[in-house]
Amino acid sequence: MTDLPGAEPRPRPGAPAPRSRRRQLVLGMVLVLALALVGWLVVRFTGGEAGGRFQRPSSTVTVVAAATADVPVELEALGTVTPTATATVRPQVSGVVTRVAYEEGQTVRQGDLLVQIDxxxxxxxxxxxxxxxxxxxxxxxxxxxxxxxxxxxxxxxxxxxxxxxxxxxxxxxxxxxxxxxxxxxxxxxxxxxxASVEAPIDGVVGLRTVDVGNYVAAGDATGVAVITRTTPIDVAFAIPQDRVADVRARAGLTALDEEGNDADRALPVIALDRTRSQALASGRFLAMDNQISTDTGTVGAKARFDNADGALFPNQFVNVRLRLQTLEDAVTVPLTALRQNDDGAFVYVVNADSTVTLTPVVAGVSDDSRVVVAEGLAAGTEVVTEGGDRLVDGAMVMRAGQVPPMAAPAGDESPQRRRGRPPGGGPRG
Missing domain, CATH: 1.10.287.470 (Helix hairpin bin)
Structure with a gap:
């Protein structure tokens, strides 16, 4: 049968319909584009073509070189200021008080008259x-x-x-x-x-407990005055049982006399305020208790301070910093450079080709900002301090503030760049 003019040709038997052919053509083009995109991504993120035309993406990190410094090994604890002596002066005879010879808060010497009984x-x-x-x-x-x-x-x-x-x-x-x-x-x-009640020790008198005309009895519990010795003064604190051996070893380097005044080689101690921002006084390690508390797992200890300026007050809470030793020329890195995995501590070392190497290290003592690297790192080695959470061994990095590299190296300019330049190679106007 002959097709009429203007009418669509009838499909031959077994041939696909025109609409199905168009659908297959569109699907084929989409598949080709998808494969091209996947290939570009593979080349882009794996280094692809030879000749270095493409580079792996770089992570921006902060880099610091390991430095050497004299690092103090210190023990910190919470301490309580305790006077070296406190005396509640009780009358030894009974009678009527005829005179109170001290002022509240006055510093008295041993033998000074405090109260006169009739x-x-x-x-x-x-x-x-x-x-x-x-x-x-x-x-x-x-x-x-x-x-x-x-x-x-x-x-x-x-x-x-x-x-x-x-x-x-x-x-x-x-x-x-x-x-x-x-x-x-x-x-x-x-x-x-x-009948003349005198000060038994040097110290500061507290608030008055008697007045003229009061009758006092021998051995009265309240006493006629309370004297506290504040120069020198002690600070009591606790040492963790794990650090007892270190303290004993270091404290054994010196021997204090009976009054604790031979401090030429004694362990130095600093008393800080509650915020640890201000040093109140400097003293020396005095003594350690002879047994560990089973309740806290600590050992009681004392440090002595001259307290000539009265900066420490009895029963005051302070932070104690006991210096055990000083590590000379120790290799240190910022605390943020040290990381942990299942194998232990490590740092990311930055190589000359802007890649990083995961380097295991042995960490030592640390403070609020830095840590000592006992083994595994040399002074001057650059390590990553910030941005290391997304790194792996061998990853490429870029220092903070560094200009990112161009996609193609110099001398291998793409046709698009060449088309964008005016004749003569000068910059476009």
Missing amino acids: PRPFEIALAQARGSLQQSESQLADARVSLERFQQLLGQDSIARQEVDTQAATVRQLEGAVASARAAVRDAELDLDF
Whole structure:
């Protein structure tokens, strides 16, 4: 049958319809474009063509060179300022207070008068004791004279020996009475001395606890004053049990005298405020307790400070920094350069070709900003400090602030760039 003019030709039997042919053509073009895109991405991200036309993407990182420095090995702990001596001055005799000789917060010396108790009753008791002593001494003198006369008569066989022995016993009895009377006099004198309450130690007096006219009793629990010695002063702190051996080894290099003043080679200690931003005083390690606390796993220790300026106050909380030693010319890197994986600590070392190498290291002591690298790194080696979270061994990096490299090397300009240049090779206007 012949097709009419203007009518669509009928498809031959077994041939695909025109609409299906167009669909297949579109799908084929999409597939070709997809394969081309995948190939470009593979070339772009794997280094692709020979001749270095394409480069791997670079991660922007911050790089710092490992440096050498003298690094102190320190132990930090929370401490409490404790006075070297605290005395609650209690009266030894009872009576009425007639004078308070100190001011609140005053610095006193040993032997200074603090409170005067009415001395008159004690003066009377002393006079009575002295009178009794005088009476006993007179009786003893008379008995001794009689004993001498009796002994003379006994030599003349004019008196019985029993009377001589009796008189000798009387003399010994009166000698005992005299000794007792003398002790009573000393006791009365001591009570009179106790009526003047004096400072037993050097230190600072606290707030007043008595006033004139108050009656105080011997051994009163509140006392008449509280004195605290603040120069020198101690700081008590705790040492973790894992660091006890280090402290003992370093503290064994010196020996303090009884007052802790031989500090030529003692371990230095610094007392800091709560924020650790200001050093309050400098002192020296004094002593360590003889056993570990099972509750905290720490050992009590003390450091001594001269505290001449009064910067440390009793019961004040401070941060203690004990220096054990100083590592000289130690290799250090910023704390952010040190990383951890399943194998331990490592750093990313930046090579000359802008690639990085994962380098295992042995980390030492650290502070708030840096860490000592004991093994695995030499001074001057550049390491990554920031941007290392997305790196792997062998990755290419770019330093922060560095201009990124061009996609194609010099002398291999693409046709598009060549078409964009005006004749003569000059820049476009």
